[in-house]
Amino acid sequence: MQALVDAIRAQGVILPGGFLKVDGLVNHQLLPALTRDMGEHFAEYFAPLKPNKILTIEVSGIAPALATSLVMGIPMVYARKKKPITMKEPAYTAQSISRTKGGVVDLFVSSEFLGPDDRVIVIDDFLASGGTLRSLNTIIEASGAELLGLGCVIEKGFEEGRLKLADLNIPIHTLANIVRMSEEEGIVVEVGR
Numbered sequence: 001m002q003a004l005v006d007a008i009r010a011q012g013v014i015l016p017g018g019f020l021k022v023d024g025l026v027n028h029q030l031l032p033a034l035t036r037d038m039g040e041h042f043a044e045y046f047a048p049l050k051p052n053k054i055l056t057i058e059v060s061g062i063a064p065a066l067a068t069s070l071v072m073g074i075p076m077v078y079a080r081k082k083k084p085i086t087m088k089e090p091a092y093t094a095q096s097i098s099r100t101k102g103g104v105v106d107l108f109v110s111s112e113f114l115g116p117d118d119r120v121i122v123i124d125d126f127l128a129s130g131g132t133l134r135s136l137n138t139i140i141e142a143s144g145a146e147l148l149g150l151g152c153v154i155e156k157g158f159e160e161g162r163l164k165l166a167d168l169n170i171p172i173h174t175l176a177n178i179v180r181m182s183e184e185e186g187i188v189v190e191v192g193r
């Protein structure tokens, strides 16, 4: 998605530890036209798989997942990181590592909104190590739903999450790929794959 690549080149900042700050378009402020385009790209790519549900994880996955759900006309469910008292049991749970905040987080999805009838695509903001998708897949498997594919806004190709998830045997589609980034070279980014 060329507009996303341009926005990353214009606004992306390299932070210590191999982190990319894109708070102006993905992780803090959201841009309506860019976010709508993300949804349209994911919807077009995943429509042939005929999903009936989108799963994401709070917080930064919600915007691209909702944009996709609006175009596809299917519900979007987000895994919660704290179990509210309103959540109906049984809830499926898995642990994941928060890359930006550090530490282990618990993820919860109620059986009320995910089950054996669901054909699921996962939409998230970043694909880095692939650990988060692995955790969501644990939840999907426990629920009896079927995982059809993964869409992420930004892939950090140098972390090789795509390779690490190869055993899942699902299509993975990203909108921009960070090939590498360093002080010397800056952010080397290309249209996703």
Ligand SMILES: O=P(O)(O)OC[C@H]1O[C@H](OP(=O)(O)OP(=O)(O)O)[C@H](O)[C@@H]1O
Residues within 6 Å of the ligand: 027, 057, 058, 059, 060, 061, 097, 098, 099, 100, 101, 124, 125, 126, 127, 128, 129, 130, 131, 132, 133, 161
């Ligand atoms: O492929 P991975 O190595 O798992 O990294 C990707 C995950 O890291 C971030 O989550 P995080 O909890 O840090 O941030 P958020 O609260 O902004 O969603 C991001 O939102 C992805 O879910």
Ligand SMILES: O=c1[nH]c(=O)c2nc[nH]c2[nH]1
Residues within 6 Å of the ligand: 018, 019, 020, 021, 022, 027, 099, 100, 126, 127, 128, 156
């Ligand atoms: O804002 C972010 N920047 C990153 O580099 C990253 N990697 C995983 N998750 C991330 N979130």
